[in-house]
Amino acid sequence: MSLFERTLTLWVFACIVVGIALGHLLPDVFQAIGAMEIAKVNIPVALLIWLMVIPMLLKIDFRSLAKVGTYWRGIGITLFINWAVKPFSMALLGWLFVGWWFRPLLPADQIDAYIAGLIILAAAPCTAMVFVWSNLTKGEPHFTLSQVALNDAIMIVAFAPVVALLLGLSAITVPWDTLMISVALYILIPVAVAQILRRRLTAGGTTERLDWLQSKLQPLSLVALLSTLVLLFGFQGEQIIAQPAIIALLAVPILIQVYFNSGLAYLLNRAVGEKHCIAGPSALIGASNFFELAVAAAISLFGFHSGAALATVVGVLIEVPVMLSVVWIVNRSKDWYEASPAVARNTNPERA
Known part of the structure; x- marks a missing residue:
């Protein structure tokens, strides 16, 4: 790992400070950049995400995707966390913290x-x-791609019913154009570009x-x-400068939810004996959020200046x-993870 990668956390916090400062000092510039969007999907951000994910996607040989069924335990656990645990645990945490303790x-x-x-x-499970x-966790790239693709397919049919159920609404207007364009921009196009490059090279x-x-x-x-x-x-x-206290309070249930779901996914993978290169991305996919879609959905349902929109923005922050x-926890705990008898028993050369 390079020095830059080892100090990535410091660079991240520096960029957060710089971004907030520039947004406060040059609001018109950032508003103009923010207006470059299709169906509330920001095009400059999408282009940067291409640069982020294409180098990772270049590692994937699609001919090897047929073997991803070998990792059915990790896929099943991640789906369980994303769709049977995460939305409901967040609803509970939101009610406890926002609806009761922080009221x-x-x-x-x-x-x-x-x-x-x-x-x-x-x-909304994360995609890109x-x-x-x-x-960063040296995760199995074929597993990651397959898991993300499966989540995207499920999200198209399950996002609206799950949100409607938990919000108690009889109907919910999902920004379908945002959802479909996001999947195309963040997944389909970079996958196609990466595979064309890989085949030529x-x-x-x-x-x-x-x-x-x-x-x-x-x-x-990076x-x-x-x-x-x-x-x-x-x-x-x-918004960050104007409402720091509210943002800090809303961050509490999100932080708990991320660590709870990532930890649960990681421990379940260890219990069933899945490889560490599967458990890492499984934990990360199980905990992260598709904040681009969440922000768009909150704005379309409740308005740009609503509390719902602000809560999803905290997810971005x-x-x-x-x-x-x-990532740091997953990497540092690899030896402990692989000491599990179940992991040792289920790991063999054929699956390496």
Whole structure:
């Protein structure tokens, strides 16, 4: 791991500070950049995400995807966390913290909206950013891609019913254009680009040119991640400065939810004997959120200046720092994880 990667957390916090400062000092510039969108999907952010995920996707040989069924335990656990645990645990945490313990400290007319925003955030599993987290934990890339693709397919049919159930609404208007365009921009296009590049670079039967390109793109991927942070925090700079106490309170249930779900996924994978390279991305996919979709859905349902929209924005604010801490925990605990008798029993050369 390079010095840059080892100090990535420091760079992340620096970009957060820079983004907030620039958003406060140059609001018109960031508003103009923020307006470059299709169906509330920001195009500059999408381009930066391409630069983040394409180097990871270049590692994936689609001919090997047929073997991903070998990791059915990890897939099953991640699906269980994403769809049977995470939205419901967030609803409970939102009710406990926002609806009860923090109620005296929050605007009374926004309590229900804050809880709704937290639920919307938790009901949308992350798509693009998890490729970065998986790469940092040396996760199995075929598993990560298959899991993300499966989550996208489920989200198309399950996002609205789950949110409607937990919000107690008879109907919910899902921003379908945002959902479909997000899947296309964050998954389909970068996958297609990566596979075209991979096939051309390995056409001669060797991987030398592919390895050379990956070595050049890897630093660019991390720079794109940091640039994305500057943009995202620049977009929300005014809100962060105007409402720091409310944001800090809303962050508490989100933090608990992330660590609870990632820890549960990690422990379940260890209990069933799944490999560490599967348990890492499983924990990260199980805990992270598709905040682009969540923000768009909250705005379309409750309005731009609503408590629901602000709650989803908090998810944007803490996503990267918190997920980096989960990456650190996963990497540091690898020896402990692999000491499990179940992991040792189920690991063999055929699955390596």
